[in-house]
Amino acid sequence: MQRLLMDIWEQGGPWITSIGLSLMVCHGPSPAWGKGLETSPPLKSITSVSELSDVEPTDWAYQALQSLIERYGCVTGLPGGRFEGRRSLTRDEFAAALNRCFDFISILPNHLAEEDVATLERLQRDFAAELSTLSGRVEDLTPRIAALEAQEFSPTLVMGGESIFALSAGFGGERGESEATNPVLTHLTRLGFVSSFTGRDRLRFEFQASNFANRGFASPSGFNTDMALLSFQGNTNNRVQLSRLEYRFALGDRFVVTARPVGFSLSSVLTANSPYFDAGRGAVSRFAEASPAFKLGRLDAGGGFDWLVSDNVRLQAAYGVRNANRPEEGRGLFNSDHSAFGVQVFLKPAPTVLTGISYINAYAENGRLDTFTGSFLADTNSFINEPARIQGVNATLQWRVAERVTFSTWGTWLFSNALNSDRSATTTSYLFGLSYSEPFDRQGDLLALLVGQPLRLVSGTGLPFGEDEDTSLHFELFYRLRVSDRIS
CATH class of the missing domain: 2.40.160 (Porin)
Known part of the structure; x- marks a missing residue:
């Protein structure tokens, strides 16, 4: 100073x-x-598009977000209830969201139309490498989190x-x-x-x-x-x-x-x-x-x-x-x-x-x-x-x-x-x-x-x-x- x-x-x-x-x-x-x-904010699971404070019904992507959240649970929010739709999305972040969709689909597979299944299968093939890496990271983080909780x-x-x-x-x-x-x-x-x-x-x-x-x-x-x-x-x-x-x-x-x-x-x-x-x-x-x-x-x-x-x-x-x-x-x-x-x-x-x-x-x-x-x-x-x-x-x-x-x-x-x-x-x-x-x-x-x-x-x-x-x-x-x- x-x-x-x-x-x-x-x-x-x-x-x-x-x-x-x-x-x-x-x-x-x-x-x-x-x-x-400022630190990197953690993602937050949401169940309704109304939980996103910066998303309005008049926004052009409102219906798409509503569908992804309520039908497939694919969308996550940031602390404070923000979505920040104008921010760029990395391939890792997209892979994480896609993985949430797959988890949801594996529980309720009969609720999807045939064209939706075909689209998701193609995305799964295209992002196979990112999904594999993400799964490895999650498995690696589990013992680390357990160690930190024990030592804190x-x-x-x-x-x-x-x-x-x-x-x-x-x-x-x-x-x-x-x-x-x-x-x-x-x-x-x-x-x-x-x-x-x-x-x-x-x-x-x-x-x-x-x-x-x-x-x-x-x-x-x-x-x-x-x-x-x-x-x-x-x-x-x-x-x-x-x-x-x-x-x-x-x-x-x-x-x-x-x-x-x-x-x-x-x-x-x-x-x-x-x-x-x-x-x-x-x-x-x-x-x-x-x-x-x-x-x-x-x-x-x-x-x-x-x-x-x-x-x-x-x-x-x-x-x-x-x-x-x-x-x-x-x-x-x-x-x-x-x-x-x-x-x-x-x-x-x-x-x-x-x-x-x-x-x-x-x-x-x-x-x-x-x-x-x-x-x-x-x-x-x-x-x-x-x-x-x-x-x-x-x-x-x-x-x-x-x-x-x-x-x-x-x-x-x-x-x-x-x-x-x-x-x-x-x-x-x-x-x-x-x-x-x-x-x-x-x-x-x-x-x-x-x-x-x-x-x-x-x-x-x-x-x-x-x-x-x-x-x-x-x-x-x-x-x-x-x-x-x-x-x-």
Whole structure:
């Protein structure tokens, strides 16, 4: 994926350029992996011409198809009930259809007229070689299928993967001899599995390896700001780690419960409503991919529910903590020193509009937001450094202005109050995005411009280091170039 990231700070701030290639390799259909992938479709037996969705009674071949299907069972369909009558037919495919006719005739030979029998005998002679080959293939496939069925791990398990390769560099700002802004070549590789036990649930787990070391350009020896973090950035020292474990199940047709003991954030349940919230196909920066409100607290485990109240209204709630797997004091699921609860009303007021309004209530023992999306003062609440209650309001909007043009925006207000003193802090953030899909009539391509203000500390009382004096602005322009179904 070829993309350009431009972050501008007023006081001679840094610029970051990142050019990346995203490669996704998937196996099998899945709600989370492999969208748009095509495989050779299996043939489907049909008993009536009405089962073919692309065949109408007015078609010139309708009567012939009806006769072949209902009298001889010679015609097969494709997934989705399609016939695709304009597609060319190979000799092997014709031999397979002819073989179905012979099988049917061998059962009911007395139902055929003499001229039909003569025609079929001639076809049988003409296609003797193809029919013999086809019969051999079927016999050869039988033991192979039996072996695969005996060895398969799960009939419902689907695997998918993604690799992101990025060449990135930074420039600008106050330069020093030890400044870490040199060009780097990094990767993020993920392998995911999705399965179901009942058909109304989903088990998903994901492994990850990455090598963007030392917080990249955001390190103290670099630009020393979280605004330089990239969306695909991570570092496991190339070791494979479990990055996500999730189980979802439905209670009825409109209520879904989610539990995620590994890799949780509020956006695991609350819809972020951002068209750029995808490390491989969306925004290049961590800030621009989604609102900071959904990243509050650096959580790692939690759950929630998603209730489809009506066709246009959804009610979502999520609760998460940090260190949920540790039983000592200040840890665990309900006594953690960092926790967050969020509730969102998600609306579809028009066919081309999606909007969400959310309220967030969090607790941080050290008073920090820990979103890693804005200034250091904002994310640490100017070092309140004592237990604090954090409340926030967040609003999102997506509007498809035209068939290929989408406008999106979000705004966040976070209010932090210390529990043992009168210290308080108010931070804000916003972003506006405009995208144009499939420019030059290229399917899968996307051109987007994102402009916003990373998280900024705008006011407070009793703050040790005061407020942010300057306003940082973020400009991001990227073009997603689709090379094939699996490479962008």
